[in-house]
Amino acid sequence: MDNAFYIADAISLLKTMISIPSISKEEEQVADLIQRTMESYGLTTYRLGNNLWTISTDFDENKPTVLLNSHMDTVKPVSGWNKQPYTAHLQDGRIYGLGSNDAGASLVSLLATFLHLTRKQQTYNLIFLASCEEEISGHNGIEAVLPKLPALTFALVGEPTQMHPAIAEKGLMVVDAEATGISGHAAREEGINAIYNAIRDITWIQNHTLNKQSDLIGPVRMSVTQIEAGSQHNVIPDTCKYVIDVRSNEFYSNQEIFNILEENLQSKLQARSFRLNSSKMSPTHPFVQKCLAIGRKPFGSPTLSDQALIQCPSLKMGPGDSARSHTADEYICIQEIEEAIPMYCELLDGLEIE
Numbered sequence: 001m002d003n004a005f006y007i008a009d010a011i012s013l014l015k016t017m018i019s020i021p022s023i024s025k026e027e028e029q030v031a032d033l034i035q036r037t038m039e040s041y042g043l044t045t046y047r048l049g050n051n052l053w054t055i056s057t058d059f060d061e062n063k064p065t066v067l068l069n070s071h072m073d074t075v076k077p078v079s080g081w082n083k084q085p086y087t088a089h090l091q092d093g094r095i096y097g098l099g100s101n102d103a104g105a106s107l108v109s110l111l112a113t114f115l116h117l118t119r120k121q122q123t124y125n126l127i128f129l130a131s132c133e134e135e136i137s138g139h140n141g142i143e144a145v146l147p148k149l150p151a152l153t154f155a156l157v158g159e160p161t162q163m164h165p166a167i168a169e170k171g172l173m174v175v176d177a178e179a180t181g182i183s184g185h186a187a188r189e190e191g192i193n194a195i196y197n198a199i200r201d202i203t204w205i206q207n208h209t210l211n212k213q214s215d216l217i218g219p220v221r222m223s224v225t226q227i228e229a230g231s232q233h234n235v236i237p238d239t240c241k242y243v244i245d246v247r248s249n250e251f252y253s254n255q256e257i258f259n260i261l262e263e264n265l266q267s268k269l270q271a272r273s274f275r276l277n278s279s280k281m282s283p284t285h286p287f288v289q290k291c292l293a294i295g296r297k298p299f300g301s302p303t304l305s306d307q308a309l310i311q312c313p314s315l316k317m318g319p320g321d322s323a324r325s326h327t328a329d330e331y332i333c334i335q336e337i338e339e340a341i342p343m344y345c346e347l348l349d350g351l352e353i354e
Helices: 003-018 028-040 100-117 142-148 194-207 254-264 286-293 334-348
Strands: 046-048 051-055 065-071 089-091 094-096 125-131 154-157 166-169 173-180 221-229 239-247 268-271 299-301 314-316 331-333
Touching: 003 028, 003 094, 003 100, 003 334, 028 051, 028 100, 028 125, 046 142, 051 142, 065 100, 100 125, 100 331, 100 334, 125 142, 173 194, 173 254, 194 221, 194 239, 239 254, 254 268, 286 334, 331 334
Parallel strands: 065 125, 065 154, 154 314, 166 299
Antiparallel strands: 046 051, 051 125, 089 094, 094 331, 166 314, 173 239, 173 268, 221 239
């Protein structure tokens, strides 16, 4: 079997995947499809919920272990689709359909890569993992699987990056904030307006910049994205709730940023999670060096992926373009898959890591 065989099979699998709705937490049917496909190649599969993985048959605990991962779930279709989101529509060398770009093309390409690489002995163990709940950073996705896998040395996460390696990625923390005051009658200017108290904190968020800036992903970004206050026009509100979206860089953990917010804001704060921290791997890593040797350009990504939950050195890299993700008439170019699978194989075949 050559790459052409795997490429044809990968494209066929992607078309079928598109036809099966797989919104986060509703991936069972597409997981069944992927499992049947993997087993049709003679692979031994393991399953936890809607997560699927397989391990190279010559696993040796004395070797390093490489994880190939991408996700099967999608967001809900946005408005504005001119084509059917759950029908793989071929036009002008493109496959249109929900999840085609994010991240179906990466998933099928990495499965094809696993099949190709395991035809001969490698210097490392190889694991392929198709995970669920990535779009919502769900606890039942990759986070549930990682403790069940052998210790990982390196992870390649398939996401649309135009096959350039994203060696750094911003983290995410969502903070619920509540400013308080004292209610009163607006006509008599009674009470203490919680909105005004919130404005003072929001102004600090708008104007404050944390000192440490990343050369790849820039400064920490803090944005107020939702606000709610008041019950009627003539009542001074005693509460004002708002949401802070924090995009961290590798110099600050989410916990550290939360502590800074608490020190400087009067509002009551509650972080929804600290678990999605920023990540960065060294540009001297052997995989990154192989990328550079074939003209790939390392960069920093502003968007979040399952990379945030992986503790070993990791990067994301895959066919497609992040700008097409979560958009109407999402598509992947067939040529992008045709180029991705041989490139993955070239970069990983014979890779020397410790």
